[in-house]
Amino acid sequence: MSNTKLTSAQRDRGVGILVGAAAGDALGAGHEFNPPMKADLQIGMIGGGLGPFAPGEWTDDTSMAIAIAEIAATGADLRAEKSLDYIVERWHWWARTAKGIGNQTATVLSAAGKQGVSAVTAREESEALHRRTGRSAGNGSLMRTAPVALAYLHDEAALAQAARTISELTHFDPDAGDACVLWCTAIRHAVLTGELDVRIGLTHIDADRRGLWRARLAEAQERPPSAFTAANGWVVAALQAAWSAIATTPVPAEEPAAGAFRVGHLSRALEAAVRSGGDTDTVAAIAGGATRCGLRSLGCAMAVAARSQGLAGP
Ligand SMILES: [Mg+2]
Structure with a gap:
């Protein structure tokens, strides 16, 4: 994390980012490629x-997010070639024994490995894949992007550059970079202020694409997560599904006596993300990285979820 002086609440929310993403990822893992599920399904x-x-x-x-978090934790500038080399090498090493890896990322890392794995070869293979297929806007860079925000809590412009640079290591299409910029700037703002607004980073999107993204985000806010299921392997639909799961899920009233807390919104939003079906672990991991809940809140929300499923005592 950057050396910005943080309040305890900001630090707590910062820690909650990676834990929230991991929780969403693990929650969605067993439901991947299901069709949309009923609203009352546990x-x-x-x-x-x-x-x-x-x-x-x-x-x-x-x-893949952990690799980014590891180098971010050293205080390194993630835009530096040395940092990017570390990230790519770490991914490549992990991919050798990974239980699962997205097709686009696997193709780029494998091809880069044959050239001598580095940020340079990853970028070259990322672009080559795009030129060859015209399709490089999978959701695989957005799903791992949340920890980038932690390295630049002091500098939004640098964060936007870093998010796009790390996305482009495997995902050449500008939609993937745009999505990572929007999500990371929203996370940074949420850590600092406790308010989550996915439009906060629109100023960092090229002017000729800003209107398109504004419309995409508005659509996500108005439609249920299941509206985006058919295409949620595409980075745009994955971001829309995650934002829809957060924005269209009501925040519970604070009623401690009834075991209901506002932070229960986290578990409800993650469940909504998973219920949308399709690439469930990725949509829920994206949503979990941006829930503006701190680690303490996360613990509280998980306790609420466990109680609702009869997994823990009152
Ligand atoms: Mg996954």
């Missing part, structure tokens, strides 16, 4: 899925 951290994964185990979304 969602459990059941494991299974494509790994198969143990109950509570996270998947590639979190594993």
Whole structure:
């Protein structure tokens, strides 16, 4: 995390980012590629899925985010070539034994490895894949982007640059970079202020694409997560599904006597993300990285969720 002086609440929310993303990832893992599920269906951290994964185990979304968090924790500038080399090497090393990895990322890392794995070769292979197929806007860079925000709590412009640069290591399409910029700037703002607004970073999007993104975000706010299921392997639909899960899920009233807390919004939003079906672990991991809940809040929300599923005492 950057050396910005943080309040305890800001620090708590910062820690909650990676934990929230991992929780969403693990919650969605056992439901991947399900069709949209009924609103009253209970969602459990059941494991299974494509790994198969143990109950509570996270998947590639979190594993790749951890590589970014590791180098961010050293205080390094993530835009520096040395930092980017570390990230790519770490991903490449992890991918050798990963239980699951997205197709686009796997293709780029494998090809880069044959050239001598580095940020340079990853970028070259990322662009080559795009030129070859015209399709490089998968959701695989957005799913791992949340920790980038923690390295630039002091500098929004630098954060926007870093988010796009790290996205482009595997995802050349500007939609992927735009999505990472929007999500990271929203997370940074949420850590600092406690308010979550995905439009906060629109100023960092090229002027000729800003209107398109404004419309996409408005659509996500007005439609349920399931409206985006058919295409949620696409970075735009994945971001829309995650934002919809957060924005269209009501925040519970604070009624401690009834075991209801505002922070229960986290577990409800993650469940809504998973219920939308399709790429459930990734949509929920994206949503979990941006829930503006701190670690203490996260613990509280998980306790609420456990109680609602009869997994813990009152
Ligand atoms: Mg995954």
